[in-house]
Amino acid sequence: MxxxxxxxxxxxxxxxxxxxxxxxxxxxxxxxxxxxxxxxxxxxxxxxxxxAGGWYVVGRSGDVPSGESITRLIAGREVALWRAADGRLHAGPGACPHMGALLERCPVAGDTVLCRWHGMALGEGRHGYREHPAYDDGVLAWVQLPTDGETPASGPxxxxxxxxxxxxxxxxxxxxxxxxxxxxxxxxxxxxxxxxxxxxxxxxxxxxxxxxxxxxxxxxxxxxxxxxxxxxxxxxxxxxxxxxxxxxxxxxxxxxxxxxxxxxxxxxxxxxxxxxxxxxxxxxxxxxxxxxxxxxxxxxxxxxxxxxxxxxxxxxxxxxxxxxxxxxxxxxxxxxxx
Ligand code: FES
Ligand SMILES: [Fe+2]
Known part of the structure; x- marks a missing residue:
């Protein structure tokens, strides 16, 4: 050469x-x-x-801050997302079961989110509130919703x-x-x-x-x-x-x-x-x-x-x-x- x-x-x-x-x-x-x-x-x-097993991408994992909740509309449903004190991603319906307030920018205490209207603490099983499964893969945040025609899967x-x-x-x-x-x-x-x-x-x-x-x-x-x-x-x-x-x-x-x-x-x-x-x-x-x-x-x-x-x-x-x-x-x- x-x-x-x-x-x-x-x-x-x-x-x-x-x-x-x-x-x-x-x-x-x-x-x-x-x-x-x-x-x-x-x-x-x-x-x-x-x-897709009912799993939807919500957005960037960094979109969900620590300390307060955000809400997103997904497949026609309001969804609230927050991070527990340990950083774990949580999700649930976006409307408060008390009077329907949108759970946007609500403070987080432990693993619950506190409704901004009257302070009801919401998390799995509290006041009839049922969380949705949520998953943070390090890049993206996901939520699982009950979806017609899809069989729920354990993860995305x-x-x-x-x-x-x-x-x-x-x-x-x-x-x-x-x-x-x-x-x-x-x-x-x-x-x-x-x-x-x-x-x-x-x-x-x-x-x-x-x-x-x-x-x-x-x-x-x-x-x-x-x-x-x-x-x-x-x-x-x-x-x-x-x-x-x-x-x-x-x-x-x-x-x-x-x-x-x-x-x-x-x-x-x-x-x-x-x-x-x-x-x-x-x-x-x-x-x-x-x-x-x-x-x-x-x-x-x-x-x-x-x-x-x-x-x-x-x-x-x-x-x-x-x-x-x-x-x-x-x-x-x-x-x-x-
Ligand atoms: S509307 Fe949420 S505590 Fe009243
Ligand atoms: Fe293209």
Missing amino acids: SLKETVLAQVRARSPLRVMPEPPLPALTPTWADASVRRISAALDRAQQRD RLPQRPDPETAIAAVYVGRMRCEPADVIANRLDPWHGAWFHPYAFSHLTVDESASDADRLVLDVTFRLGRTFGVPVRASFETPDSRTIVMTILDGEGTGSVVETHATPLGTDRDGAAITVLTEATIATSERLGFRLLRPAARLVRPLVVRTAAGLWRDDQDYAERRYAVRRGELGSGKDRRG
Whole structure:
């Protein structure tokens, strides 16, 4: 090997970047022929049949402070969440059994929450109050609600995540006018990636031989500008009807995951469904640079969240439009005149 080749090989080994020029629009191959409607629908149907056991993502685990309660609307129900003195997550109905006060920003005493109207101490079995099972996985907070058509499970189905000791986790939360299935359907269509988000992805091919009805495997380049990109191999799987997970199988960040959780809130004044999207990026890497970056996770998180938010601006249009078309809402597009 010549000196030049040796130096190039070393640079390659040290950097995940590859020279992968962004294909100009005329050279970009339309992907509609590969994005089979029937195939995406079949994958979505299978995902919808996977019982989530009544578990819903509430939000970031850090959203529930210590010392006082918060409330959230989940699947049309008001839910109160608080942390006991020992840090354990608790959840229960959001309305006080005395006169119906919303249990928002109520002080916590021990493992009970004190209603802010008249101070009733509420916790499992007190004054007829029944708590909901709750779970904090270290990144996300979950609650289990009695849900029609789902068989209660002892805990949420957590996908395989990288070791928290060596990973950086960042969570993006967005709200959209659609059903959870529309969010999952967006992710079950990876073919839109390079065409719809050319600034973010390119060189995207689904590996049919490695994919099956429950798992899509694809090769894709994450773009870092017009010239450079980071090629990876990734899979998409749906552990339950409200979750889709991308796992990096090979390339930079092998073992990293992006979990997209879709939680139904309820309906707006027009009767349209509102869904909250909670997307957790849990990144890891063997590289020294990443290990050095870990102590600065606080600075890295906003960048990861900003990237997710940018992609979801487009994908929100996709999911909301899909919902609007299904509802027969003609004229739901944005008229940009004037
Ligand atoms: S409404 Fe809660 S104690 Fe009265
Ligand atoms: Fe997308």
